[in-house]
Amino acid sequence: MHALWPLAAVGAAAICGIVSAAGIEDGEERSGVDFMTPETQALQADDMSNPGMLWVLQGEQLWQQAEGRADVACAGCHDDASQTMRGVAARYSAFDAATERPIDLAGRINSCRAERQQAEPLAPESDALLALTAYVAHQSRGMPITPATDARLAPFRDNGRRLFQSRIGQLELSCASCHDDDWGKRLGGSVIPQAHPTGYPLFRLEWQTVGSLQRRLRNCMIGVRAEPLDLELHLTERARGLLVETPAVRP
Numbered sequence: 001m002h003a004l005w006p007l008a009a010v011g012a013a014a015i016c017g018i019v020s021a022a023g024i025e026d027g028e029e030r031s032g033v034d035f036m037t038p039e040t041q042a043l044q045a046d047d048m049s050n051p052g053m054l055w056v057l058q059g060e061q062l063w064q065q066a067e068g069r070a071d072v073a074c075a076g077c078h079d080d081a082s083q084t085m086r087g088v089a090a091r092y093s094a095f096d097a098a099t100e101r102p103i104d105l106a107g108r109i110n111s112c113r114a115e116r117q118q119a120e121p122l123a124p125e126s127d128a129l130l131a132l133t134a135y136v137a138h139q140s141r142g143m144p145i146t147p148a149t150d151a152r153l154a155p156f157r158d159n160g161r162r163l164f165q166s167r168i169g170q171l172e173l174s175c176a177s178c179h180d181d182d183w184g185k186r187l188g189g190s191v192i193p194q195a196h197p198t199g200y201p202l203f204r205l206e207w208q209t210v211g212s213l214q215r216r217l218r219n220c221m222i223g224v225r226a227e228p229l230d231l232e233l234h235l236t237e238r239a240r241g242l243l244v245e246t247p248a249v250r251p
């Protein structure tokens with residue numbers, strides 16, 4: 001449903017008329033999976049029916065495949081992903097010293113592809129990049145999200161928090177208006193989740209394919225001059241302690 005702002009106009013009375021709740025209390029953090037129908041929950045829970053597993057399996061093949069002028073596979077350097085990549089997704093994004101900016105997991109994978117394999121970087125949202133990212137993130141499934149504490153990330157994360165709380169548009173809604181104050185309430189046909197990025201890349205029924213968190217955010221950010229990676233850092237901080245689900249399924 002994430003043509004949010006137009007839809008918000010329909011739900012505006014429902015949202016703006018309500019005295020805001022206190023936000024998410026300690027211990028109240030809940031993954032988006034808890035707000036889904038039992039049918040969609042079942043789709044995610046069973047690896048045989050979870051369509052996102054096809055990307056994980058494709059990622060497993062790509063992991064083994066020699067690429068680029070270096071003619072080396074990810075596995076050539078990183079060996080068994082279940083050992084070397086376990087926990088990595090749970091602490092991303094990281095600080096990239098080369099660009100002095102945050103880098104997300106897909107960006108990190110692409111930098112290995114360009115610099116270590118000496119291959120053309122994979123296009124954002126390409127099946128190959130989503131597959132590799134899903135495969136690497138899947139190695140952290142069930143682990144608690146523990147965002148990096150690197151102090152160099154702090155200014156970016158603070159900017160993300162500010163963006164999350166900024167009210168914009170005619171309705172003066174912020175991300176927080178819905179996801180901190182009105183989570184659990186109905187908006188049109190959907191229940192408003194807390195917006196925790198626990199399952200990315202994930203399979204969205206609305207897309208009928210797998211997509212990244214960046215893709216998920218794109219529709220939300222109409223009118224927000226947002227640095228999406230900063231927002232991602234803030235979302236991950238809010239989700240601290242929730243378990244990685246990749247590949248999740250969402251409506």
Ligand code: HEC
Nearest residue numbers: 072073074076077078088094108109112113116117132136
């Ligand atoms: C030639 C060796 C080499 C190849 C091939 C390679 N990497 Fe890497 N990769 C490294 C090294 C070395 C590091 C850590 C040092 C650094 O930051 O560059 C790293 C870091 C990473 C990280 C970050 C780990 C962390 O703890 O933050 C990820 C994720 C990653 N690689 C994924 C991949 C994937 C996926 C591929 C295949 C597309 C790949 N790498 C190919 C050498 C390689």
Ligand code: HEC
Nearest residue numbers: 001008032173174175178187190191192195196220221251
């Ligand atoms: C008007 C209310 C509203 C606003 C404002 C809003 N969202 Fe959402 N958001 C939703 C609803 C409803 C869903 C679930 C949609 C569905 O299930 O189809 C959602 C879903 C999400 C998800 C997916 C969570 C998951 O489980 O994968 C993320 C992430 C998210 N929003 C982030 C944001 C960010 C960041 C902003 C601000 C830039 C924002 N949202 C603004 C209502 C809102």
